[in-house]
Amino acid sequence: MGTTQLESVPEPKYWHLKTVLSEALDRDFAVGEILPNERELAARFGVARATLRQALEQLELEGRLQRRRGVGTTVAPPRVGVAVGSTGHGWPGEAADGWEAVDAVEAVPAGAVLALLGTEAGRPVHTVRRTRVTQGQAVAAELLYVPAASVPGLSAIDAPAGPARARAVLRELQRLALDGQDRSVELGSARADDAKELDRLPGAPVLVVTTRYFTAEGTAAVSVATYRADTCRLTFGDTGMEITETRAAS
Template identity: 70%
Template sequence: MGTTQVEAAQEPKYWHLKTVLGDALDSEFAVGEVLPNERELAARFGVARATLRQALEQLELEGRLQRRRGVGTTVAPPRIGVSVGPSQGSWPGEGDDAWHAVGCVEAPAPAAVARLFGPGYDAGRSVHTIRRVRTSDAQPVATDLLYVPRASVPALSQLLTPAAHPLAVLRELHRLELENEDRAVELGSARAEDAKQLERLPGAPVLVLTTRYHSGGRVAAVSVATYRADTCRLTFGDSGAMEITHHDTASGEDDRAQAS
């Protein structure tokens, strides 16, 4: 098997251009400003338009640029800071109106989620699955699937309308005493339904935050939240909660909201 001489490998031209463009974005353009068209940019930097497109696509992937239909390519605002700290001690949707429920179904949880409920969990049983969406400046930045076994909400009425279903599940879940929660974060790829909710293409990079909520000595609910990797960044601190920071580019102030 041959070897690859990494040290001898030359940096692709589009990658170098990406760095140059990134510096220009920081020094010459404001957030929301529309970039010149491809022809002008290619002439300015002395590159082929194909090379320019590769550099622009990479900057968009990294969240530095946004392509808006009918507007063009604009400078993206700073990523939303997602601080993952110690447990806040509250259920999803409890005292938090940042997430909006968009549907609820009853079906067996995916195998990977079923395993998170621990030994003895009947993977074939249906669970209440609530889909929620979070937006910032009218743009979706995260989608969440909250899995709640029937055993966690035994008093839930079976006669529910589709609109009332997610609210009723959350209401019953909030009646339980939350003992603790644990979280894990990983980089992933957007699945088809998540990509649709986030207005991204399937396979786009995402940050997946998985949370297990414990009550009565067992896992009472599991949340799998998917954040756009191009608009979100992770921060770690001792705030005791997961904090979402919305950057107000007009005033320069931060609007902080606590998330479950």
């Protein structure tokens, strides 16, 4: 990696530095290789560490770099394509949907979720936690909120806790006739629990995908799925929006 003159560049310094770093990643570094520390990089490029951090953060957001607990900043792996959305939308938990059930508890969701569900404030709902795994690594974590009215046949005796309880909630949910769903996507920051699940640092960029599932009676469930922003891209087609994972976690 060589030095560069940034003073006369009209665009922001960090943006130009990001371009230079991106070219250097392609030329000088292998996948998984750890970058030099910030002090060394800042000295090499003649920039302030704050400018360097901005460039590194942007490269992380674009999926070129990964910050890993106890390791440091590494070069992201090559892209792989794994579809996580399709034109044939169905209930969560259907065969081959790519998610693994982890647990299910009864809890009161946040106000924003309660508003989407249309349920009474303070009323607990079944909260199913699932993970999305690609090549043995978690790339997404989901919380699925299901009101008791949506799964009236659920028996606590049959599945008291853990993955079995989660699968029971999903199984009962699939007994309903799905009328449709809507989905929204926004960029967010990883919360502590999601960061741990996804092997990210708290505050790392993530994509938050919120999905509402409808029956003739109204909203039957709400999913809030958090995807690693460095593994996913969004594509849009004639049939609606799809989400495609593009990098394997390392």
